[in-house]
Amino acid sequence: MSVTEQEQEEFRIEVSAWMKDNQPADPGFLLPQTFMEVGDERQLEFLREWQHKVWSAGYLGMAWPKEYGGGGVAPVFQAIADREMRRHAVPICFNVIGLGWAGPLINDIGSEREKEKYLKRILSAEDIWCQGFSEPDHGSDLGNAQTRAVRDGDEYVLNGQKIWTTMGNFAHYMILLARTNPNTERKYDGLSYFLSPMDVPGIETRPIRKITGEYGFTETFFTDARIPAECLMGEEGQGWKIAMQTLQYERGAEAGNAGGLAMVRVTIDDMIAQLHDVSRDGEPVLEDPVIRDQLVQLIMEEKAISLGDRRAHINPLTSDYPGSLLLSHKLRATEATRRMRQFAINLQGAAGGLYVGDDEARQGGFWQRAYFNSFSATIGGGTSQVQANIIAEHILGLPK
Amino acid sequence: MSVIGNTSLRLSEEQAMLLDVAREFCRNKSPMASVRAQLETDTGFDEALWGEMVALGWTGIALPESCGGSGLGIAAVVTVAEAMGRAMLGTPLLSTTLAAQLLLRSRPGSEADAVLADIAAGSRTTVALLENADWGDTGLSCTLAADGVLTGTKKFVADAEAAALFVVVVEHEGAPALAIVRTEQLAEGAITANTLIDQTKRSATVEFTGVTVAPADMVTGPGVASALRDFQLLGALLTAAEATGSAASCLDTIVDYLKTRKQFGKLIGSYQALKHPAVEILTQVDASRSFIYHAATLVGEDPLDRDAEIACRMAKAQATETLRYAGDRAVQFHGGMGFTYECDAQLYIRRAQWSQQQFGDAQHHRKRLAKLLLD
Numbered sequence: 001m002s003v004t005e006q007e008q009e010e011f012r013i014e015v016s017a018w019m020k021d022n023q024p025a026d027p028g029f030l031l032p033q034t035f036m037e038v039g040d041e042r043q044l045e046f047l048r049e050w051q052h053k054v055w056s057a058g059y060l061g062m063a064w065p066k067e068y069g070g071g072g073v074a075p076v077f078q079a080i081a082d083r084e085m086r087r088h089a090v091p092i093c094f095n096v097i098g099l100g101w102a103g104p105l106i107n108d109i110g111s112e113r114e115k116e117k118y119l120k121r122i123l124s125a126e127d128i129w130c131q132g133f134s135e136p137d138h139g140s141d142l143g144n145a146q147t148r149a150v151r152d153g154d155e156y157v158l159n160g161q162k163i164w165t166t167m168g169n170f171a172h173y174m175i176l177l178a179r180t181n182p183n184t185e186r187k188y189d190g191l192s193y194f195l196s197p198m199d200v201p202g203i204e205t206r207p208i209r210k211i212t213g214e215y216g217f218t219e220t221f222f223t224d225a226r227i228p229a230e231c232l233m234g235e236e237g238q239g240w241k242i243a244m245q246t247l248q249y250e251r252g253a254e255a256g257n258a259g260g261l262a263m264v265r266v267t268i269d270d271m272i273a274q275l276h277d278v279s280r281d282g283e284p285v286l287e288d289p290v291i292r293d294q295l296v297q298l299i300m301e302e303k304a305i306s307l308g309d310r311r312a313h314i315n316p317l318t319s320d321y322p323g324s325l326l327l328s329h330k331l332r333a334t335e336a337t338r339r340m341r342q343f344a345i346n347l348q349g350a351a352g353g354l355y356v357g358d359d360e361a362r363q364g365g366f367w368q369r370a371y372f373n374s375f376s377a378t379i380g381g382g383t384s385q386v387q388a389n390i391i392a393e394h395i396l397g398l399p400k
Numbered sequence: 401m402s403v404i405g406n407t408s409l410r411l412s413e414e415q416a417m418l419l420d421v422a423r424e425f426c427r428n429k430s431p432m433a434s435v436r437a438q439l440e441t442d443t444g445f446d447e448a449l450w451g452e453m454v455a456l457g458w459t460g461i462a463l464p465e466s467c468g469g470s471g472l473g474i475a476a477v478v479t480v481a482e483a484m485g486r487a488m489l490g491t492p493l494l495s496t497t498l499a500a501q502l503l504l505r506s507r508p509g510s511e512a513d514a515v516l517a518d519i520a521a522g523s524r525t526t527v528a529l530l531e532n533a534d535w536g537d538t539g540l541s542c543t544l545a546a547d548g549v550l551t552g553t554k555k556f557v558a559d560a561e562a563a564a565l566f567v568v569v570v571e572h573e574g575a576p577a578l579a580i581v582r583t584e585q586l587a588e589g590a591i592t593a594n595t596l597i598d599q600t601k602r603s604a605t606v607e608f609t610g611v612t613v614a615p616a617d618m619v620t621g622p623g624v625a626s627a628l629r630d631f632q633l634l635g636a637l638l639t640a641a642e643a644t645g646s647a648a649s650c651l652d653t654i655v656d657y658l659k660t661r662k663q664f665g666k667l668i669g670s671y672q673a674l675k676h677p678a679v680e681i682l683t684q685v686d687a688s689r690s691f692i693y694h695a696a697t698l699v700g701e702d703p704l705d706r707d708a709e710i711a712c713r714m715a716k717a718q719a720t721e722t723l724r725y726a727g728d729r730a731v732q733f734h735g736g737m738g739f740t741y742e743c744d745a746q747l748y749i750r751r752a753q754w755s756q757q758q759f760g761d762a763q764h765h766r767k768r769l770a771k772l773l774l775d
């Protein structure tokens with residue numbers, strides 16, 4: 001399916017105009033920057049409405065098949081739409097587990113029944129999806145998941161606990177990794193993968209209150225919860241393989257994402273922009289030599305990451321420690337973000353001590369909240385310290 | 401427009417080949433034993449090795465073909481500088497390359513110049529710029545009178561004792577100018593060598609008072625000021641490239657030790673207190689390499705533009721801070737061994753302090769970056 005540059009540009013103009021005309025007004029409360037920050041019903045309703053609107057306009061799931069609610073066009077159009085959404089700084093399309101993980105998986109390996117049942121409602125935000133991989137005792141050690149699923153006639157009986165379930169309290173379905181066989185030689189072979197309903201007796205969620213004071217994740221408890229046997233995806237014992245495939249979508253290593261803005265990027269430009277009316281010692285803060293020096297260092301840190309992403313693909317310039325740039329990207333990027341957001345609060349003078357809820361907080365406490373939330377990236381997906389160990393061992397060859 | 405700005409980074413096939421050749425050459429010709437053999441000699445390098453570098457065409461990499469160079473541009477020298485830094489190989493190659501750039505850029509259209517041809521053929525040349533320790537001081541008290549007589553003393557002149565030619569930055573009729581001086585024109589005892597913290601490097605104070613410069617050896621005109629600015633930025637870039645190479649081999653030295661040294665019954669590399677700083681050095685070296693090759697992508701024959709200036713300054717600010725950290729930790733992580741002259745960590749910590757002070761330290765460049773990025 002070949003798309004001319006002119007067609008792309010025409011589409012870009014169209015979608016840009018739509019975003020401009022349909023950019024929602026400020027709702028009067030802080031909107032989530034990521035799908036992990038949907039803490040209350042009004043945020044949820046706002047984002048559902050927005051995603052539904054984007055999909056109805058034809059700018060979400062553009063490359064998914066038409067018969068399942070998609071647009072059936074070339075992926076390049078979705079990429080253009082996503083870029084325009086970012087450029088116009090519209091709200092996120094929050095149903096990320098559905099749009100980016102479960103949806104592509106169902107599209108690729110799901111049965112006809114599964115496709116018909118789930119895909120369209122993911123796009124329209126009628127069904128919210130969550131993910132049940134992590135467990136309290138096995139943060140990063142997925143293969144060791146202990147939540148049990150026991151076949152009983154036409155049903156599976158679930159027992160166990162998951163944690164860090166994003167939007168667990170709002171979700172209608174969960175992609176669930178559970179152990180159907182505890183006696184396999186390799187722990188991975190005992191795992192199975194389910195598309196489990198959440199509205200089932202025996203499945204309970206308890207919201208986790210975050211450092212920000214808000215909600216976004218839950219603990220999820222399974223107590224003799226019975227789900228239909230048809231919720232099993234693939235066959236028993238294929239759970240690990242399907243989970244790994246799911247993570248490929250998450251990392252963008254495999255295409256299929258429905259698109260939409262998954263997170264609001266907060267850049268160093270945003271930070272500098274908020275400073276234009278801040279003063280220090282009676283002078284504009286941007287004229288303070290100490291602050292200027294620190295800002296330059298933060299800019300360099302961020303620029304080095306962008307340059308590293310380019311250099312990573314130039315083999316002669318990565319020969320001494322191949323893989324180093326790719327493996328350390330998460331560590332460098334998340335730590336840089338954390339430092340930058342912390343610094344942004346530091347620049348606000350006494351107002352830096354205000355928080356979300358105070359009328360005088362700068363940008364409604366945006367930076368305070370953003371700083372706290374940045375830890376979800378330096379801790380989640382393997383803490384920075386674990387990342388450093390992995391790099392030391394795999395790249396530098398240091399002993400365990 | 402984002403403050404992150406230009407992020408282009410490319411490597412040509414010629415550069416990639418040169419990088420390969422330079423690394424191989426430096427690894428073979430400059431093992432640590434050879435580096436150490438030069439620490440206390442007058443010139444700090446092996447004349448025969450210099451001859452081989454000239455034969456490889458390295459003195460002419462950034463000079464046009466019309467004067468015997470290979471026309472690859474200053475970007476290609478970045479690869480060689482990195483390789484030399486990795487092997488801690490001194491020699492006046494970088495000072496000579498920079499002097500040639502200053503001459504070339506101050507006189508557009510001087511491609512067939514005889515002096516540049518001499519440099520391409522291996523004539524060692526250095527720039528005499530500083531009159532005090534301040535890289536940010538743009539004043540010149542060294543003067544070239546109307547009759548061609550020089551007055552003044554220059555400090556921190558790189559590789560002065562090995563140089564055949566000096567490009568002296570002077571004030572002439574109220575504007576900066578260049579005077580080309582041959583070693584034989586200097587008075588007896590005009591060169592007073594410095595004792596440098598980095599024993600692989602050489603510099604000296606040079607007295608030019610009384611030297612008469614022939615009209616043909618004077619460079620004046622509006623091109624000089626712009627060429628001087630580019631000279632300082634390119635000097636910062638090549639120092640950064642060299643420091644990046646040194647930091648990379650410093651990291652290798654640290655990693656080797658952490659993998660072999662045992663304490664309390666364990667390899668010390670298994671301790672996170674040493675592992676994590678080693679990773680920090682790796683990521684800093686990665687940032688340095690990205691910056692130097694980004695800068696190399698942006699510097700061409702024309703006067704350096706804003707993006708190129710930002711890139712050179714960032715490269716210098718990053719790379720020499722990286723080497724300072726790496727050298728400092730190399731000494732510490734080698735424990736008692738690290739405190740000895742015998743341990744190679746000393747070479748890196750000394751190079752780090754020297755590199756930081758060439759062409760402006762990190763603060764010097766960040767101060768100017770703030771102006772470029774925030775005003």
